[in-house]
Amino acid sequence: MNKIISIANQKGGVGKTTTTINLATSLSAVNKKVLIVDADPQGNASTGIGITYDDRTPSLYELIVKRDFDKKAIKKTIVPNLSIIPANTSLAAAEVELTNINKREFVLSDILVQALNFDYILIDCPPALGFLTINSLVASSSVIVPLQSEFFALEGISSLMKTVQLIKEGFNPKLNVEGILLTMVDKRNTLSSLVEKDVREHFGEIVYKTTIPRNVKISEAPSHGKPAIIYDVNCSGSMAYIGLAREIINKQG
Ligand SMILES: Nc1ncnc2c1ncn2[C@@H]1O[C@H](COP(=O)(O)OP(=O)(O)OP(=O)(O)O)[C@@H](O)[C@H]1O
Ligand SMILES: [Mg+2]
Known part of the structure; x- marks a missing residue:
């Protein structure tokens, strides 16, 4: 049985895609078979893992519109054990085109039940609580919420938690918050430490012990x-994501 995890936060630029790519790579490095699903029309996960624009058909958009799985959409990456269903800007149209269909919350779930042979499927969500994020959460067993360690970190988190609760009650009873991940942490910055303290007091155990430091190598990597x-x-960011993978695997027992 595979484990499907959404990486979600409707706030933009908090480290969703960075976490998806580097957690997926860390898990594949310990011999797990991993699939990234790029559910963001920006296609950042696809670009960041080296998938060219010419190699994105069929993409997630075609699967969603046909409401069917197609193994041709699963692209191999430069990382052994790691594949991706890529996205491009056409995915933005899915939301509008699928307004009047039956069970529209279950489109992605129906597709991913056919993606067998993976230990983990990580879904990189867009910065919105619309059709794509809702479909991702309905398809998932859990959600990881990256939080950027800055003043407005907690802004919007209550509406995300409310959405998770509504989806749990209405569509997917097995959905859980896997964990909250503090990203772009700067230990020398007092504000960053205060935000961390605040988040840990507020959310307790579900906040990962591992935090991701602000690290320039992390931001350079996608352009390569x-x-x-x-x-x-060996950079501090890579080490932190390897630590996160370990924490997640250990948590599962
Ligand atoms: N730990 C880090 N250290 C330094 N830069 C980082 C770190 N994590 C992410 N970044 C940079 O911050 C920016 C936003 O990160 P990312 O794209 O992962 O966020 P996102 O939540 O996926 O954004 P969006 O909401 O647009 O999808 C990127 O330029 C990324 O390279
Ligand atoms: Mg992103």
Whole structure:
């Protein structure tokens, strides 16, 4: 049985895609078979893992519109054990085109039950609580919420938690918050430490012990089409994502 995890936060630029790519790479490095689903029309996960624009058909959009799985959409990446269903800007149209269909919350779920042979499926959600994020949460067993360690970190988190609760009650009783991940942490910055303290007091156990430091190598890696862990395995950001994978695997027992 595979484990499907949404990486979600409707706030933009908090580290969803970075977490998806580097957690996926860390899990595949310990011999897990991993699939990334790029559910964001921006296609950042696809670009960041080195999938060219010409190699994105069929993409997630075609699967969603046909409401069917097609193994041709699963692209191999430069990372052994790691594949991706890529996205491009056409995915933005899915939301509008699928307004009047039956059970519209279950489109992605119906597709991913046919994606067998993976230990983990990580879904990179867009910065919105619309059709794509809702479909991702309905398809998932859990959600990881990256939070950027800055003043407005908690802004919007209550509406995300409310959405998770509504989806749990209405569509997917097995959905759980896998964990909250503090990203772009700067230990020398007092505000960053205060935000961390605040988040831990507020959310307790579900906040990962592992935090992701602000690290320039992490932000450089996508422009080379590589996960940070391939770009520079020894940088502080890579080490942190490897630690996160370990924490997640250990948590599962
Ligand atoms: N730990 C980090 N250290 C330095 N830069 C980072 C770190 N994590 C992410 N970044 C950079 O911050 C920016 C936003 O990160 P990312 O794209 O992962 O966020 P996102 O939540 O997926 O954004 P969006 O909401 O647009 O999808 C990117 O330029 C990324 O390279
Ligand atoms: Mg993103």
